[in-house]
Amino acid sequence: MNSKRKTQIAYPTVLLFLGLSVSYLLLYYLFDTRIINESLTVIIGAFLAYSMFTVVHEASHGNISRGNSKFIILEKCVGWISASFLFFPFSAFKIIHLKHHAHTNDSEEDPDGYVRGKNMLTIFFKCLTLIGHYYVVSLGVESKKNEAIRKTRNQTLIFISLIPIITIGVSTFNFWYEFIMVFLLPALVAAPILGFTFDWLPHYPHHNMDKYHNTRIVTIPGLEFLSFFQSYHLIHHLYPRVPFYLYKKKYQLVEQELRNEKSPIEGFGVNELKVLNSKNTYTDVLEGKTWRYSLEVAQVRKLTHDSAEIQFKNLGNIPYQFNAGQYVVISMLVDGEKVSRCYSICSNPNLRELKIGVKRVSGGKLSNRILDHVSEGKYVNVAGPFGTFKFKDEIDVEHHVFIAGGSGITPIISILQKILQDGITNVSLIYGCKSEKDIMFHKELIDLQNKYPNQFSLKLTYDLLTNAYQTELLSHFEKANYYICGPTPMMEASKEVLYKKGVTSDHIIIEEFSYQEAKPFGNSYKVSINNKHFSVYESETILEGAKRNKVAIPYACSMGQCGTCKCELKKGKVAWKTEEQSVLLENEKNEGFILTCMCKPKSDIKLNS
Structure with missing residues (x-):
């Protein structure tokens, strides 16, 4: 498609809008003169409202003006008029809909995920009340926390304030009955149909x-x-x-x-x-590939006073495929920001179930959130499986020694269950905890010891696994592979002892999760956007710099897929971190529009959103 075609206004959409507007006038005339009755009026009106949604939808994506600055005001007018037929403010719908694109099927952040339900009655009720839910998103707690939605809050309040004025007007001129039959009732009928056909059906099973x-x-x-x-x-x-x-x-x-x-x-x-x-959307799970899903929690089982095992439901009874020792990434909102952390899978791959172990951490952002808020029936964003911490079955290895500390047992319990069931012998576990009450999977470990007495030996200790203590514990092992997971000091001691013992690195398998915030570097530039000022390093995007400085600017996906952070570059230069984005047309980029989530500063810059 050439650049000239890209700048053309979407004439078919404009014609659709004009045709529907004329149809509303004609419908009003037909009902006012009683050529058609109430039932037929509502049916036709509902179809017109249903059709008008497409105009609203296209305007929200800028697909009427097609990035042509001459028609942007016209596009906004068309958007507001068409949205009014559905009794919802255009500016709020635009932000809510772009958020849906940014977080499609996200259990926490997709506003259209509201229509999820466990049965058709629940789904019908959710679709029936979807517009009400949109108003809650526009004016509730979300509207105060989300900068993009907050900017539309006043427009939503003005829109609502016009409703009693319109009511007085239609009553004064005595056409309230026609208003209800031609406009209000059809919109109420169309709303759940739109919720079902545009939100629930396309994304099922969500x-x-x-x-x-x-x-x-x-x-x-x-x-x-x-x-x-x-x-x-x-x-x-x-x-x-x-x-x-x-x-x-x-x-x-x-x-x-x-x-x-x-x-x-x-x-x-x-x-x-x-x-x-539903299985059409589960291809990656069926084929054993990595995946990213909103999963329902099947069970939360308490392990210790400060840890729990979280089991997720299988999708369509499809077995989960992963290697023992791998992990998944859990993502949840914490204080308004999405936080992601790695959690080892603790279940036996032979059982094809997905379970993780979570332990409370002092000052931990996500682990504590999971333990405090996740329960059976909740949906959680899970991605995986990832990781290369796995069992190595080698001919020249006579022993398989596992060293774990605290929650480091989570990937190791998965490996132990798998290899012992598969008949591997000479397996030993050294597991250090603060006390007996801190032992995760205590019962499972004792059961393994009793079930496989000739294959597995277990050493539980409440002493610190220091250099000296591990030297004693590991002294009698020869020709072994060593698997290590636990607190950093423990793992460092393990490596030091093993290297002194003459064990080469190819026989030491380590799993460690260490989260560190990426520190920006390079030149620092001044950024000005809507009278807000902050500094951004050349190594970070404008959005990342705003977050670091705790400056609220509109955004949603952070990946160049929704357009919520679209701004006009009034002054300065930026560099795109990647050209892979799907929301700005070439003519819009040529006119100076950028995405703050995809652009890094190359000089002091001034933006207008």
Whole structure:
């Protein structure tokens, strides 16, 4: 597509808006003159409201003006008028919808995840009250914490204040009945239909957060017209700046790429999947690849006074595939910021269940949040499996020695269960804890000792695993592989003892998680945005610098996929950390628009959002 085509206004969308507006006037006339009755009026009006949503949706992505600055004001006017037919403020919808794109299927941050439900009655109720939920997002606690939503708060309040004025107006001129039948009731009927068809159906079963699998494409002939091409919903999420009437054409251009990624392409044709089969979105789990899901917690089991085992439900009864010793990444909101940490899988891979062990940490951001707030039925963002800490079955190795301290037992218990069940012999565990009450998986370890007395020896100690103590404990092992996981001082002592013992590094397998904030470096530049001033290093993005300085600026995804942080560069120079983004058109970049999450300063800069 050439640059000239990119700057053209989306005329089909403008014509749709004009056609629907005229249709509303005609509907009002037909009902006012009683040519049609109430029931038919509401049905037709609901269809018009349903159709008008596409105009709102396109305006929220800037797909009417197509980045042409001459038509941006017109686009906003069209957005506000069309959103008014659905009784919701356009500015708030835009931010909420972009947040949905930024966090699709995220259990905490996707506003459209509200429509999730365990049965159709719950789903219907959620869809029926979706607009109310949007108002809560716009004016509730979220509106005060999220800078992008906060900026629309006053507009939402003004919009709400107009409702009683409109009510007085329609009552004064005595056309309140026509207003209810032509506008209000149809909007109320259309709202749950829109919630179901645009939010629930495309993203069902609402688990996968990978960009190629978080929604679907349904190729049933004719459905594209009924859904205004939202049957190609995955195309919209991958390419949000493509107008709705070009989704199918774009799909035909990238179809092979999507099939290579095994995206959910459903329909009745050859090589197409069964429509709305939840397993269509579970391809990565089925094939044993790494994945990123919103998983439901099946059980929380207390292990000690300050630790617990978290088990996640299997997706569609599909067995989880991972290597013993691997870990997953858990992500949750803590004080308004998404925090991610690594947690070792503690379950036996042979059982195909996913369990992690979590221990309370003094000052720990995420572990404490998990222990305090995660319970059965909650959804948690989980990615994995990752890691190379695994068992090495080598011919010249006679012993397999595991050294663990505290919560370092979590990956090791997974390996022990696996290798002992598989018949591996000469397995020893040295496990140090502060006291008996601090032993994680105590019962499981005793059970292993009793079940495999000829294969497994267990040494539990409440003494510090110091250099001297480990020298004593490890003195009789020869021709062994050593697996180490625990506090840093313990692991350093283990390595020192083993190196003195003559053990080479290829026989020492270490698992360690150490989280360190990346420190910015390089030249520091001044950034000014909407009368807010802060410094940003050349090694960090503008958004990262704003966060570091605790300066609130609008953002959502932090990955160049939603456009919430779009700003106009008024002065200075920036460098894009990568050109891979899907929300700015070339003509918008040429006019000076940037994404603060994707750009690093190369000089002092001034921005306008």
